[in-house]
Amino acid sequence: MAGRIADSVLLLKGTRQESARSQRIAAHRSPGIYYLKCESPLQRLFKHGKSSLSTSRTIRAVAIPVEPVSVSSADYRKQLAESYGFRQIGEPLPVNVTLKDVIDSLPKKVFEIDDAKAWKSVLISVSSYALGLFMIAKAPWYLLPLAWAWTGTAVTGFFVIGHDCAHKSFSKNKLVEDIVGTLAFLPLIYPFEPWRFKHDRHHAKTNMLKEDTAWHPVWKEEFESSPLLRKAIIFGYGPFRTWMSIAHWLVWHFDLKKFRPNEVKRVKISLACVYAFMVIGWPLIIYKTGILGWIKFWLMPWLGYHFWMSTFTMVHHTAPHIPFKESDDWNAAQAQLNGTVHCDYPQWIEILCHDINVHIPHHISPRIPSYNLRAAHRSLQDNWGKYLNEASWNWRLMKTIMTICHVYDSQENYVAFDRLAPQESQPIAFLKEVMPDYA
Template sequence: MTLSFVKPEDLESTLEVSPNLRLRDILQTLPKEVFLKNRRKAWTSVIINVLLVGLGYASIVFSPGFLLPFAWIFTGTALTGFFVIGHDCGHRSFANRRWVNDLLGHVMMLPLIYPFHSWRILHNYHHTHTNKLDVDNAWQPFKPEYYDSLDTLKKSGYRAIRGRFWWVGSIAHWAVLHFDWNQFEGKQREQVRFSVLLVLGFGAIAFPTLIATTGIWGFVKFWLMPWLVYHFWMSTFTLVHHTYSDIPFKPEAEWNEAMAQLAGSVHCDYPRWVEFLCHDINVHIPHHVCTAIPAYNLRLAHRSLKENWGEYVREYRFSWSLMKQITDECHLYDPEKCYESFQNHHAKETDS
């Protein structure tokens, strides 16, 4: 793990010196070419991704049993690339035409049974309110008093996804948030209903067909296991993107957009094959500074941010020690220390 460039208290003092810092000030320092869409690069990434997913499924078909886990890992990671292409479509950074983004976004997310429009709307809400306490909808820590009010089952579930079972967190997020179109209004409700019914219809045809032709084991082998690998990466990426023991969630009155997007987002280096298959989704800081930057321009934008705003940039390397630190410490909201661990919280309860 590489060191962060600045301590959180230094970030606060810097912000006090520059109270007028705005997101547009950061955007103006980026090269104009990072915002340009390149049709050839965009569609080449789709073609390569489809071929790699096909290669993954071929490896599942022909692999002996002891090699199947490797085939699942490769295929599930390549399917994560499908999601990332859909992710760019949701931000309208893939194509200039909205209908192209919507069509491709639905196609890429169909095999994952992910409703495109509900994810798009909720995810854009996360970008608007990144690390804003009680508002952000992505991996926000529970307040201690709210956690204490939960029943035993819900407490256990929260402890699991904030601990060693973090990798199932995005499955809960997917299931709980993305299939209820009644939480939306107007045109958005109609869009979400369409996406939900589309993926349910796809699943109602694809899953029985898969089971009828390959059996229950075929369903597990060809869909469930790669899908679980995909959710491992989804959970890991989204947790690491905004979580560390000194990254604060701020109440709305104290929240600053520029600081949240720049210093509250994390760049994490993964094995290069993962970054390739997942279209550099790990290069996350420029994506939060501006969602209009296409995936193939994120590295150029990141270099520019390091040159101009390096004191704010956080970089880590993916490792078990990183995940252990996050899952050991980053549990409950603490206004002074950013996070309080379950262990410390329960120790205080015992002492009282």
């Protein structure tokens, strides 16, 4: 996901952002003739006094051609970072740097599995989830959203535990990892083995245009294929984007045809576990609490989990300056180090989600356990810091992703929906209007 930062200048021009910060970045540097309306000091004096004098003069100015700012310029990257909601946009990684070079720079201890720390993460998730269910049971109706937010975040921690198990970074005992991973995914009705197979390919092909099994940009051919599909895509990648992982979950994990023959047996076992939870667990919840209880205790936290699943995924790998590449133009070190995003969230989210957003070292080596990610990230900052993309969660970051990062373009990385189909992109206009722009 390394990229030509210069491409994003074109993108900023195309999106017609109204803010002064974007206009400054997208300014033309080519020579030309401009007409400027100027005020003299005397006019400004009258303007701020009681006089109604209003005169102006028009001058003809010739712009002097200047060299474009280098993509490696710190000032330029600082402007881009501010515009997008990043703390830092990394310099392009030199092409001679390999992923092995980066892995070899990490201290060996960050790869070590510690059973006590692993089971401590299980204890944190189980206890915080139990607390969340207790809060749902006891909270008055007007506090239920807070209880659902806590419980949905806590159950996301279950996903992270299963995530470590899938990457063989939870325990030295692989049978334990298979059992814990399957059980951790059950409340989410996520089949462990299908997800693991697809997720391994995501790591092997991160931000490879056709091969990455996480999220892609929208393809132009797909966007133009039919009005109905176009409208669905605009809503899905616009206002509903924070729950798009539900569609991904349905499409990718339950179809046996999507798996290799040697994977199918394990996939069937995982699917059987998920179906058993649905057939046994859901009726028990309904029997004890009723349909409304099922909505309160399971569905709403599950939607909270998918909010984080969707949000984390798009923040980790989506930005106007981070390109998806064709396979013959793809570079592993650039994709994993220079094209993955580190994002700081509030501390309670980091604790409940076991530092999943310390994401760059995880893409350098998935074998690093979640409890060692921060130590690994500090090492990357020391050795490769100028190449890292880093942010603290903010509204401007989310607004950039949701209103710009839409349709794939080989030159600009992304083209926004409202550039290609302005008459049908009211949902994007709505987001631009209502989403805060705080960084």
